[in-house]
Amino acid sequence: MPALKTTSGLTATSEKSLIGGLMSIHYLTDGETQNLEKVSMVLGKCVIGLLVRKKIVNTDNILSQIVAEMEKASDNDEFQLYRDTLEFVGTLSK
Secondary structure (H helix, E strand, O other): OOOOEOOOOOEHHHHHHHHOOOOOOOOOOHHHHHHHHHHHHHHHHHHHHHHHOOOOOOHHHHHHHHHHHHHOOOOHHHHHHHHHHHHHHHHHOO
16 A cells, blocks of 8 residues: 655655654655755745844744745645645644
8 A cells, every 4th residue: 555645745654753853864765855954944044034034934834925925826836835834833833
């Protein structure tokens, strides 16, 4: 049976190990690594946006910034990338 994928493109097991404090990317597939790199780029862009606007960088502001950027997405792929990032950050912040 294939591994269950989360919407962030990571298998549930991989996401759990990242979230569980291991933060090891050694067990990710190439596809999962690529998805994680894309999520990292979006997250970085959102943090930079907060810094430029002189906002406090905290989870709530990061989530708000991701949503603001998601609303400006020009196509479905870009929207889905922001959605994946929102899920990833939201899961990590629990």
